[in-house]
Amino acid sequence: MARHRCGQTCPVATNPPSNAAIPAAAAIPAVAVSVDVVLLTLRSGRLCVLVSQRATEPFCGSWALPGGFVAADEDLDSSARRQLAEETGVTTTGHLEQLRTYGCPHRDPRTRVVSVAYLALLPNLPQPTTGRDGQHARWWPVEDLGSADGPTLAFDHPQIVADGVERARGKLEYTPLAAAFCExxxxxxxxxxxxxxxxxxxxxxxxxxxxxxxxxxxxxxxxxxxxxxxxxxxxxxxxxxxxxxxxxxxxxxxx
Amino acid sequence: MARHRCGQTCPVATNPPSNAAIPAAAAIPAVAVSVDVVLLTLRSGRLCVLVSQRATEPFCGSWALPGGFVAADEDLDSSARRQLAEETGVTTTGHLEQLRTYGCPHRDPRTRVVSVAYLALLPNLPQPTTGRDGQHARWWPVEDLGSADGPTLAFDHPQIVADGVERARGKLEYTPLAAAFCExxxxxxxxxxxxxxxxxxxxxxxxxxxxxxxxxxxxxxxxxxxxxxxxxxxxxxxxxxxxxxxxxxxxxxxx
DNA sequence: ACAAAAGTGTTCCCCTTACACCCATGT
DNA sequence: ACATGGGTGTAAGGGGAACACTTTTGT
Missing domain, CATH: 1.10.10.10 (Winged helix-like DNA-binding domain superfamily/Winged helix DNA-binding domain)
Structure with a gap:
């Protein structure tokens, strides 16, 4: 057992790293990894995204994507499915794909958080989606996001939503993805x-x-x-x- | 100052988290975040990827993508550029884009490592690329990767390279990306x-x-x-x- | 009967494809 | 002169856009 490149003790090799481009004496920085989900659906002819209102600082009162931290022994895809289930009650049979990873050092003002964003597409859900904590969650038409009467999104979530919408729009061109919006x-x-x-x-x-x-x-x-x-x-x-x-x-x- | 959802002390709000889908008492798992770069180029009419031979366990003797851990205050894109510069001497003026993030819990046998993969495209480099540690780095034609006389790639790097190659092939269709391979x-x-x-x-x-x-x-x-x-x-x-x-x-x- | 939505037929046009042919240079 | 590669011309075929028209239902 030894302390090596990964910054933790574990029962394998102890040689100094030759393949990792980090200074020999540097510690591996502590990083929190989260998953955020851009859940899109169609409601009365409008493309909508699910967001829930934050009740805590920072960005208290702003709207945020469903998401949370990746558990210790959890795959990224599984984590996305779990976040979705816990915050919307959806056990997704729809489409779920990784979107992009956002790791700007100060995207979360509290600490370094690297967020792996996912894109989920679902048919319109009959019941209003309620968060597992009963928090205020709702659908917003994506075209209202930049406007004055639209919601203010927290963190870099405006960018994440924009990327998700653009991905979905683009993929409609050359994949059968559109069916994911239909029951x-x-x-x-x-x-x-x-x-x-x-x-x-x-x-x-x-x-x-x-x-x-x-x-x-x-x-x-x-x-x-x-x-x-x-x-x-x-x-x-x-x-x-x-x-x-x-x-x-x-x-x-x-x- | 208080200990809250991000698992660290920092000078903002102290309310319990309502928007993060983690059990209230759970600690944020420690995760190492690395960046791996799929660097593609054209050599004598063949699409090639840069890999270097590992000198340490695990996967000693196997070939791996250039990469390393993200520094504390470093953007993901910047990290990719840094890894590329340190391991190949290339101060990239070519194309660099995020590819995908790989976070399977046991993709690295030592500890949990979430790796953000990047795709880089460059014209054929006149000088042989040498790693900063003088490690053995070389180009491999991508079509040789699965074959018997091709290299054995470490970790899940076969998948990462395959994804990178497919991304590049696809993007040639609808972007001017091909020029990134040309001087x-x-x-x-x-x-x-x-x-x-x-x-x-x-x-x-x-x-x-x-x-x-x-x-x-x-x-x-x-x-x-x-x-x-x-x-x-x-x-x-x-x-x-x-x-x-x-x-x-x-x-x-x-x- | 009329409106509304599904489905078929048809025409025009642009783009792709294939290939014949001309142009400019090295040997 | 000939080979080699760059560049132009051109005719045939496929797919998309536009729109007239028919079919099947509710009111």
Whole structure:
């Protein structure tokens, strides 16, 4: 047992590190690692993110992403799922992916916190999401975030949300990710509305239909029809297929 | 001053945490944060990654990515640049971007290490890269990594390299990233060979030329011509332009 | 009957592709 | 002269955009 490069005692090799680019006598800095989740959903045609209001300093009264510290023997992905479950009650069957890591030294004014951000996509949840401490959590349309009547986000969470939204928007182009916003089975109109809400555009229904169906395995017909709400021909119902990529992609108008 | 959620004393609020999803009495686990860099370049038409041979346990004799621990007051990006400079002598003017964070609890057998991986792209370096400790560092063609006569990579570095290579390959499609592999000024053939090496395809020179030049700001002519090596008409020389994205993208053949 | 939404057909146009051909230089 | 690589021209085919039109439901 010895004290070496990792700054802790553990039962393996004791040679000085040759592969780590740190000064020989330097201690490994203490860093707290947290996970923050950008949870996006669609509510009445608007892309929304889940945030909860902070009751403590710093940033008391501001809104923050669900998140918390990674446990000792916990994988990062598992931690993200746990934070989501504890703070929203969602045992996610939806999409969850790592987004990016934020490690600016003073992003948390108290101590060094490196935060691994995740992106989660879910269909609209029927029940209002309540934090495990009963804290005030709510959905905010992402387009309201910069505006005057929108929420003030804590820490560097504005940047994290912006990165998450941009990732989601971009991935809609070349992955079947849009289905993560829909409850199965869904109609092609449901799927189209995901793109329209996320990109802020209007898509031509006939062309969208052909495009989606032309990619084998994007969606598969379930053999039933939806009950129309308020007139109109019933739509066929689909489930997400096994395709992992869209070829060719469904590109946004110029960027 | 008080002991609170971040596990350290600091001069701000003392209320119990309401926004962090950790058990009230739990200590913040000690985690070491490191940065590993996937440095890619092109050598004689092959995409290569820089690795250095470990001289200590664990994984003594295996090859590892350049990397090291993040310093106390150091930004993640700065840390990546520092590791690169210390281990390869490169003061990167090339491309550097965050790749992904790897935090599996036992990815390092000694202690918990969360590693933020970076992707760096550089033109072929004339001098052989030597580590700051004189350690054995060399380029390996990425296609040799899985093979029998290729190197054995330490830790989860095979996964990190694979992710980095895939990121680079994908980003060539819709960003001007290929120019990061070329020393300026470069010819369009140089640029084309980047795509051919990275994707393992053969591209039609006339069509490639039109495609590249049709995106305004991808490359700009410098008004000179290259001296041909071994016959052939001299090519026009270009520099990277100001465009940040390719519209429409230069797509790979089906995936 | 009318409105509304789903779905089909059709045309135009741009981009990609493939390949023939010309240009400029080294040997 | 010939090989080599840079660069231009051009015709065929695929996919996207736009929109007319048909189908099926609710009111």
């Amino acid at each position: 199965e089975p869904f109609t092609l109109a449901d799927l189209r509305r995901v793109y329209e809400a996320a990109w802020g555009v209007v898509l031509d229904p006939p062309n969208f239909r052909r495009k989606v169906l032309s990619t084998p395995g994007f969606v598969v017909a379930v053999g039933q029809r939806s009950s129309p709400r308020g007139g109109g021909r019933p739509a066929e119902l689909y489930r997400l297929g096994s395709a992992t990529a869209l070829h060719p992609p469904l590109l946004r108008r110029s960027v | 300026e000024p470069f010819t369009l053939a140089d640029l084309r060979r980047v795509y051919e090496a990275a994707w393992g395809v053969v591209l039609d020179p006339p069509n490639f030329r039109r495609k590249v030049l049709s995106t305004p700001g991808f490359v700009v002519a410098v008004g000179q011509r290259s001296s041909p090596r071994g016959g052939g008409r001299p090519a026009e020389l270009y520099r990277l332009g100001s465009a940040t994205a390719l519209h429409p993208p230069l797509l790979r053949r089906s995936v």
